[in-house]
Amino acid sequence: MSKVKYYYDPDTLSYRKIEPEKSKRYRNITFFFLGSFLFGLLGLILLLNTNIINTPRELSLQREVKNYELQFELLNKKMEQIEDVLANIEDRDNNIYRLYFEANPIPEEQRRAGFGGINRYKSLEGFNNSEMVIATTQRLDIIKKQMAIQSKSLDEITKLAEEKEKLLMSIPAIQPINNEDLTRMASGYGWRSDPFTKARKMHYGMDFTAPKGTPIYASGDGKVTRADNNSSGYGKHIRIDHGYGYLSLYGHLSQYNVKRGQKVKRGDLIGFVGSTGRSEAPHLHYEVWKEDARINPINFYYGSLSPEEFENMLKFANQENQSLD
Known part of the structure; x- marks a missing residue:
């Protein structure tokens, strides 16, 4: 009033x-x-313009923003873990896998290279948290690129491993006659007395004495290039091309179990011991060739002999005696 x-x-x-x-x-x-x-x-x-009083809508938006910030923080922690795991894989890739298969390591600058050219993140600019969003997106892009490079590297390693496995299976690495079938290891690679002329002569293979008809096995994977008696001195013989410059020869056979052009695996039965050609008694004359040069077969028995058996063979092979062909 x-x-x-x-x-x-x-x-x-x-x-x-x-x-x-x-x-x-x-x-x-x-x-x-x-x-x-x-x-x-x-x-x-x-x-x-102050936070003293907020509308329900504003409070809801603030909660969403805080939730997004928390999710970004968790995402960055997960990316740190992924980067650590990826760095470990890259280190093993460069220093173990690629080194073992004689492949050049992938340079660090290639693995960590960024993206050139246009601004890939222009659409993310102009927002309150643009810097955080752009930094996280860029980090993810780099991780994806590193993973793509690593994936290609592992594909290459897989191919190299398959080729390495093929090489290891192709090398003539087992004794062509089982030990239990051997009478004795008659003569090794080196200078020996010729059984017919008694002159000292270079013996380019190893002679395994065994009864006629004893099984002979392929010493490595390959393809039969010859199975005939048209080579002087060898009689009935088989030649297997193993690839990678390797060839094995099996001479003085009594009969064949393969034919020309046939593919064989290590351990396949290819023929039987005989005394055909220039031979004094039933035995297998075995040779290994590398790049068209005959080499000592004794260095290729790691796939079938124990250390003790190899030691005994080495002792007999180095004795200067008379060959059987």
């Missing part, structure tokens, strides 16, 4: 009510509403 004001009138010796002017009243009301409006507007601006 508004206060009523009075003034003393000396003419009437009484108090009279003060009647405010209407214009002044209207002015006061206008000032009141204007001040209230300005105060309210200022308060609204302050509330909208």
